[in-house]
Amino acid sequence: MTIDETQNQLVEEFSIFTDWTDKYGYLIDLGKEVPEMEMKFKNKQNLISGCQSQVWLYTEFKDGRIYFHTDSDAILTKGLAWLLVKVYNGHTPDEILETEPWFIEKIDLAQHLSPTRSNGLLAMVKKIKIYAMAYKAKSST
Amino acid sequence: MPSIDVQQLRLDFPLLQRKTYNRQIVYFDNAATTQKPSKVIDITSEYYQKYNSNIHRGVHYLSEKMTEAYENARSTVQKFINAQHIHEVIFTSGTTDSINLVAFSFGEKFVHEGDEVIVSHMEHHSNIVPWQMLCERKKAVLKVIPMNPAGVLDLDALESLISPKTKIVSVAHISNSLGTINPIDKIIAIAHKHNVPVMIDGAQGIQHSIVDVQKLDCDFYAFSGHKIYGPTGIGVLYGKEKWLNEMPPYRGGGDMIKNVSFEKTVYADLPFKFEAGTTNFIGAIGLSTALKYLNQIGMDKIIAYEEELKLYAHRKLIAIPNLTFYGSSDKKAGIFSFLINKIHHFDTGLMLDKMDIAVRTGTHCTEPVMSFFGIQGTVRVSLSFYNTEDEIDYLVESINKVKQLFK
Numbered sequence: 108m109t110i111d112e113t114q115n116q117l118v119e120e121f122s123i124f125t126d127w128t129d130k131y132g133y134l135i136d137l138g139k140e141v142p143e144m145e146m147k148f149k150n151k152q153n154l155i156s157g158c159q160s161q162v163w164l165y166t167e168f169k170d171g172r173i174y175f176h177t178d179s180d181a182i183l184t185k186g187l188a189w190l191l192v193k194v195y196n197g198h199t200p201d202e203i204l205e206t207e208p209w210f211i212e213k214i215d216l217a218q219h220l221s222p223t224r225s226n227g228l229l230a231m232v233k234k235i236k237i238y239a240m241a242y243k244a245k246s247s248t
Numbered sequence: 249m250p251s252i253d254v255q256q257l258r259l260d261f262p263l264l265q266r267k268t269y270n271r272q273i274v275y276f277d278n279a280a281t282t283q284k285p286s287k288v289i290d291i292t293s294e295y296y297q298k299y300n301s302n303i304h305r306g307v308h309y310l311s312e313k314m315t316e317a318y319e320n321a322r323s324t325v326q327k328f329i330n331a332q333h334i335h336e337v338i339f340t341s342g343t344t345d346s347i348n349l350v351a352f353s354f355g356e357k358f359v360h361e362g363d364e365v366i367v368s369h370m371e372h373h374s375n376i377v378p379w380q381m382l383c384e385r386k387k388a389v390l391k392v393i394p395m396n397p398a399g400v401l402d403l404d405a406l407e408s409l410i411s412p413k414t415k416i417v418s419v420a421h422i423s424n425s426l427g428t429i430n431p432i433d434k435i436i437a438i439a440h441k442h443n444v445p446v447m448i449d450g451a452q453g454i455q456h457s458i459v460d461v462q463k464l465d466c467d468f469y470a471f472s473g474h475k476i477y478g479p480t481g482i483g484v485l486y487g488k489e490k491w492l493n494e495m496p497p498y499r500g501g502g503d504m505i506k507n508v509s510f511e512k513t514v515y516a517d518l519p520f521k522f523e524a525g526t527t528n529f530i531g532a533i534g535l536s537t538a539l540k541y542l543n544q545i546g547m548d549k550i551i552a553y554e555e556e557l558k559l560y561a562h563r564k565l566i567a568i569p570n571l572t573f574y575g576s577s578d579k580k581a582g583i584f585s586f587l588i589n590k591i592h593h594f595d596t597g598l599m600l601d602k603m604d605i606a607v608r609t610g611t612h613c614t615e616p617v618m619s620f621f622g623i624q625g626t627v628r629v630s631l632s633f634y635n636t637e638d639e640i641d642y643l644v645e646s647i648n649k650v651k652q653l654f655k
Contacts, residue, residue, distance in 0.1 A: 127269075127602045128653070135595075135653055159610050159625070160594040180624065181592035182654065 110202055113194050114210035121214040130214075131183065138182035141189045149178065155227045155234055160184040162227035164234055168242045172197050175235065179227070187219055187228055195235055200243035208232060251552040252545060258634050260285040260541075267604070274605045274639045279424050279452055279583055279612075279630035281474045284538070288478060291537045295530045303529045304503055304520075318529045321536035322519070328539045329469065330460040331486055335518035338492070339527050342483035343451040344374040346470030347418070349485055349522060350447055351378035353495035354468075359415045361387040366409055366417040366444075368393040368401050369620060372424050373613040375449045379418060393419070395620070399426035399575035403434055410442045416467075417446045421453025425612040425628065426575025427583030429457075436465055445491065451475055455632075456554060456581050458547050461486050473531060478538035482531030485522070492518050499524040550633045557631055558582035561640045565629075568647055574617075574626055582631030585612070588647065591654050593625040599653060600627075603646040 108116070124130040148165040155162040160181035167174040175192040179185035194210065195203050211217050219228055258264050263283045266273055275283060295317070301310035303318045319334075326334045340346045359365065365379045369392050376390075383390045391414075393406045401419070410417075417439045422429050432453075436446045445467035450459060454471040461469050468491070473482035487495075497504055497515055501524030506514040515521045542550065561584060565571065570589035588596055597609030610625040611618045618625060629643065 131599065131602065132653060159597075160592060161624075181594040183595050183598055184592075 110194055110198055110206040114206075114208070114213075117190060117194070117210050118213045130216075134183055134186035136186075137189055138179075138184075138186035141178075141185060144176055144178035148176065155230045160227060162188050162231050164188075164231055166238050166242075168245075171199055171246060173200060173203065173238060173242055177231070184219075184228065187216065188231055191228070191231060191235065200239040200246070203239035204236060204243070251549045251556075252633065254553070254634065254636055257545065258636075260287070261634055262286060262289065264634060268606075269602060269604050271604045274635075274642055276629040276631065276635065276639070276643065277606045277608050278632040278635075279475070279628065280608050281480070282455065282477045282632055283634070284477055284479070284534075285541050287541050288534050288538050292479060292530055292534045295533055300530070302526055314529060317533050318527075321532040324536035324539050325484055328459075328543070329454075329484075329486055330462050332462055333489055336486055336489055336492065338485040338487065338519045338522045339532050340470075340483045340485050340522075341481050341528065342472040342474070343449060343470045344378075344472075344483075346468075346483055346485035347375055347447070347449060348378045349498045350416075350418075350468050350470075350487070350495075351382045353498045353522075354416060354445075354491065355382035355386060355388075356496050357494055359383075359386045359388050362413060363388045364391050364409075364411060364414045365389070366391045366393060366406070366414060368419045368430075369395045370399060370401070370423040370426055370428060370430075370614065370617050371418075371420055372449065372451065373615070374451075375418055375420060376616070388415075389413075392616075395428075397621075398577050399423065399428045399617075400577045401428075401430055401435075403431065403438060406435065406438055410439065410444060414439075414442065414444045417444055418449065418468075419446070420449045420451070421459075421469075422456065422581045422583070423575065423614075423617075424452050424583070425585055425614040425617050425626065426577070427580045427585065427630075428575055428577040429453075429579040429581055431579070432466065433464060440465065445488075452581065452583070455542075456551065458551070467491055473535035473538065476535070476538055477541065478535035479528075479531045482528045482535050484535075489518065492522070497521050497524065501525040503527075545633075553633050554582055554631060557633075557635060557637065557640070560637050561629070561631060561643075564640050564644050565647075568644060570651070571647070574621055574623070584629045585626040586629075587623065587626055588651060588654075591650065593627045595654065596627045596647075596650055599650045600643075600646055603649065605643060605646055 149163050153163045153165045163178045165176045175196050177188040177192050261283045299313050301314045303315040322337050325337045391409050394402045432448055439446045447468035448466045450469050450471040455476040467488050469486040471484050474480040504516050504521050504524040506516050572587050574585040593609040600607050608628045
């Protein structure tokens, strides 16, 4: 599935929620279901510090594709972070660099990516792109 | 019987009438900033429309009107805090600015290598960092009054912290993250016994207490306009004349000088020595309007109602199972810092927001307090006289809903 196909799928999944309790309830469930990151990866290097909640992002680069692992101390942030990971996971650096996470706005959660929400998610998107750039540079040398 | 007619007073605040998502907003973030009564909003607009003109030195009609209003605003502040002299009231941009002013100017004159400055463990970063910067600059030492797990300062420790090298003590009137009302009269008495001046960070104190700086005998008292129903960008530094006269200016610029030549500049007298450049003069008028509004209601009535509301909130909140509270002093303002069992403060804040309740979450700029309790942050509910028991009931209902959602 391409990044855009995954984004479309998420938009469809979220379209069934009629009120905020369903939508956030789903995010909470996601946050709970996503396995906790191993402690050894919850280090300073992988920490994206927000003022309100902390996000950890750890990557692996295999066969030209990037795999992301994420965790957060806040459940909702973890659910949102996982959505971002789901969208970009297993794609090439070029694909990741070319595609913006537009689904967030479509599912009406853009407020959580605004710079005023210091939950670390906006920084996470930037970090995903930076990893993609770095892996791209690394694989072309 | 409530001592004030809250429903009637709420009508004075346009913002309280608005909806956020589904219902009328429940605003419990008053320690961060308070809402403004129409009188403050209207006078700000009126002055921009009818009188806007730079103060002091203008010979024309508007400038004179504006200057008069600005100096009247200073007089209103003087009376509100019962300062002995009008020139002991310095307009600043807020509490942070006031503390920086003292940390710089007092520090410049009186703090030298090896000297000591004392703050407390529960200070807002604004009452830590300026002193740290001073200590770094002067190679002085920052000492900290410890607190106990209830969030109460250890005054015996203060007594033993003070040494002949102590130059100033600076503490909060009311803790912004724990709600503790500090015994500032006792702190001042202890420090003064050793001839050490005391600065009070009144950011959370001024709007919930009757502050009489002469009776308190504090050397400096700082507060912000926007936390006492006035505009943002205006604040006050009260300082005893004897200190302010001896302190060098904080910033150089227009309006703070008597005369300037390239060889030598003679500074203006108080209070202008500390008001370089164009001040927020319309902000000052907004602030004085807010103070007059409070006087009209009666600070004693406001305090009595807020005490009643705090006790009601306390009763209701502690009855919710699995809430952990931070700050349990006997003397507390209407500030409740808590965590719902295992639920991250950010998650709680976000869900309360969805239920149209505005609270603050995080460290509240008091990281040492959070470290003391070994937590990353709290959810903070801070009350004002325009909050109601119904709103508290709705908060309790909403907290229970948050618990359900994260079950």
